[in-house]
Amino acid sequence: MSFPKDFLWGGAVAANQWEGAWDVDGRGPAKTDVTTGGTVNTPRYITYIDKDGNPGKVMQFGKLPEGAKFAVLDDYHYPNHNAVDGYHHYKEDVALMAEMGFKQFRTSISWSRLYPTGLEKEPNKEGVEFYKNLFTELKTHGIEPLVTLWHFDTPLYIEQNLGDWKNRDTIELFVRYVTTCFTEFKGLVHNWLTFNEINNTIQFLDMMGNPSDKDFQDSYQHLHYQFVASAKAVQIGHAIDPTNRIGCMICGITWYPATCDPNDILANRHAWERNIFYCGDVQCKGEYGTYAKRLWKEHNVNLDITEEDLADLKRGTVDMYTFSYYMSQLVTTHEVKEKVGGNFSAGAKNEYLQYSDWGWATDATGLQYYLETIYDRYQIPLMVVENGLGAYDTVEADGSIHDDYRIDYYRPHIQAMSNAIDNGVDLIGYTTWGCIDVVSAGTGEMRKRYGFIYVDMDDEGNGTMARSRKDSFFWYKKVIESNGTHLD
Numbered sequence: 001m002s003f004p005k006d007f008l009w010g011g012a013v014a015a016n017q018w019e020g021a022w023d024v025d026g027r028g029p030a031k032t033d034v035t036t037g038g039t040v041n042t043p044r045y046i047t048y049i050d051k052d053g054n055p056g057k058v059m060q061f062g063k064l065p066e067g068a069k070f071a072v073l074d075d076y077h078y079p080n081h082n083a084v085d086g087y088h089h090y091k092e093d094v095a096l097m098a099e100m101g102f103k104q105f106r107t108s109i110s111w112s113r114l115y116p117t118g119l120e121k122e123p124n125k126e127g128v129e130f131y132k133n134l135f136t137e138l139k140t141h142g143i144e145p146l147v148t149l150w151h152f153d154t155p156l157y158i159e160q161n162l163g164d165w166k167n168r169d170t171i172e173l174f175v176r177y178v179t180t181c182f183t184e185f186k187g188l189v190h191n192w193l194t195f196n197e198i199n200n201t202i203q204f205l206d207m208m209g210n211p212s213d214k215d216f217q218d219s220y221q222h223l224h225y226q227f228v229a230s231a232k233a234v235q236i237g238h239a240i241d242p243t244n245r246i247g248c249m250i251c252g253i254t255w256y257p258a259t260c261d262p263n264d265i266l267a268n269r270h271a272w273e274r275n276i277f278y279c280g281d282v283q284c285k286g287e288y289g290t291y292a293k294r295l296w297k298e299h300n301v302n303l304d305i306t307e308e309d310l311a312d313l314k315r316g317t318v319d320m321y322t323f324s325y326y327m328s329q330l331v332t333t334h335e336v337k338e339k340v341g342g343n344f345s346a347g348a349k350n351e352y353l354q355y356s357d358w359g360w361a362t363d364a365t366g367l368q369y370y371l372e373t374i375y376d377r378y379q380i381p382l383m384v385v386e387n388g389l390g391a392y393d394t395v396e397a398d399g400s401i402h403d404d405y406r407i408d409y410y411r412p413h414i415q416a417m418s419n420a421i422d423n424g425v426d427l428i429g430y431t432t433w434g435c436i437d438v439v440s441a442g443t444g445e446m447r448k449r450y451g452f453i454y455v456d457m458d459d460e461g462n463g464t465m466a467r468s469r470k471d472s473f474f475w476y477k478k479v480i481e482s483n484g485t486h487l488d
C-alpha cells in the first residue's frame with residue numbers, strides 16, 4: 001500500500017445539507033430551501049406561488065411557470081431548513097472527526113449566509129463569524145478545511161430575479177462573494193474548490209426527458225459563465241494568498257460502452273467528452289476541447305463568449321483536479337432493457353456490478369480507471385472529494401450501528417486508490433461523502449445515510465440530532481491511523 005505520508009484523509013459535507021439554520025443570523029434563502037423532501041421513488045419538488053397567487057410545485061430540475069415566484073409553503077417539509085444543524089453542533093462534529101484522525105474536512109460556504117440576496121455591498125458579519133469559528137475549530141484540532149465556494153446554492157434572490165447562471169451579471173456577484181471568502185479566511189483555509197460537480201448542468205439535461213435546443217443553449221451558456229467565474233476566482237485566490245491551492249470539482253462517473261459494437265464505443269467516447277472532459281479541459285487546460293464545437297453544433301448552440309473570457313480561462317486554470325466518485329455507467333446505442341439511477345443521471349444496468357438500494361452501481365475498479373485516465377490527461381494533483389455508500393442503517397437496542405456494508409464498500413475503493421498511486425497517479429487526498437449523516441441532495445431523505453457518525457433525525461424532521469459512532473467510525477479511524485494499510 002502506498003499512500004504518501006502526508007495524504008489528506010478526511011470526510012466531506014456541504015453547507016446546505018449539514019448546517020441547517022437556514023434563516024438564522026441573517027442568512028438568506030437558497031434554492032434548497034424551497035425544495036421539499038422526496039424518497040427513492042418520489043421526486044423532490046420546488047414550491048412556488050404562481051402569478052395568480054396559487055401555490056404550486058415542479059420537479060426538482062424543472063422550470064417554474066412564467067411569472068411564478070419561489071415560495072416556502074405550509075404543508076410541506078423542507079429538510080434542508082434544519083438539515084442536521086451543523087451550525088449549532090459544529091464543535092461536537094469537529095471533535096468526532098478529530099477522534100477519527102481526520103487530516104482534512106471538506107465543507108462549503110453558503111453564499112447566502114455571507115450575502116443574503118447576493119446583491120449586498122458588504123458581507124453579513126454573523127455569517128463571516130460563523131465560518132471563522134468553524135475553520136478555527138478545525139485548525140485547533142489539526143484538521144485542514146477544504147472549502148467549496150458553490151455547492152448548488154446560489155442565493156435565491158439571484159436565481160429568481162437574475163436567472164442564476166444564465167445571466168452574465170452573476171459572475172460579478174460571485175466575484176464579490178469569493179473575494180470576501182479569500183480575504184476573510186486567509187490563513188485559515190488554503191485548499192478551495194470553485195463549483196461543486198460543475199458538469200451536472202450537462203447531466204441534468206438527461207434528467208429532463210426531452211431537452212430542447214433552448215435547454216442546451218441555456219445549459220452551455222450557464223456553464224460558460226461558471227467557467228469564467230471559476231477562472232476569476234482562481235486568479236483572485238492566488239493574488240490574495242499565493243499559497244492557496246484551488247481545484248475544480250467534477251462529478252466523476254466512469255463511462256463504459258455496453259457492447260463492443262463500434263457505435264457504442266464511439267458513443268462512449270462522446271459521453272466522456274460531453275460529461276467529463278468538457279468541464280475538466282476548460283478548467284485544467286484553460287480552453288475548450290476540439291469536440292466542443294461538435295457538441296454545440298448538435299443543438300444549434302451559440303454562446304456568448306468574449307475575447308476577455310478566453311483570456312480569463314487561460315489565466316485561471318486550477319491547481320488540482322478534484323472529483324466525486326460513486327459509480328460507473330454504461331453507454332449504448334441499443335435499446336435499454338433496465339434503467340438504473342445515478343447521482344443526477346441514469347443509464348443501462350451493468351450485469352457485472354452490484355447496486356445499492358438507490359440503484360447506484362458499486363464499482364471500485366471504475367475509480368482506478370477514472371484516476372488513471374484523468375491523471376494521464378492533466379498531470380496535476382488529484383483528490384477524491386466524495387465517495388461513499390448511501391444506505392439504510394439500523395440502530396440496535398444498545399445504540400450500536402453495525403454498518404459492515406459501508407466498510408465493504410470503502411475497502412475496495414481505498415484499494416483502488418492505492419493501485420492508482422502505485423501506477424503513478426499523484427493522488428493527494430480523500431474525503432468520503434457525508435462523513436456524518438446529512439440530508440440527501442438527490443432525494444432529500446435522512447434515511448439515505450452515508451456517515452461514520454449517525455445523526456438521530458428522520459425524514460420528517462423528528463429526532464434529537466444526537467450524534468453517535470457507527471462501526472465504520474472505528475474502522476475508518478484505523479484506516480487513517482495506518483495510512484491506508486489497515487483495511488480489515
Ligand code: BG6
Binds near residue numbers: 197440
Ligand atoms: C453529489 C453531491 O452528487 O452526491 C452531494 O455533490 C450529494 O451534494 C452526493 O449529497 C450524494 O448524493 P445523494 O443524492 O445520495 O445525497
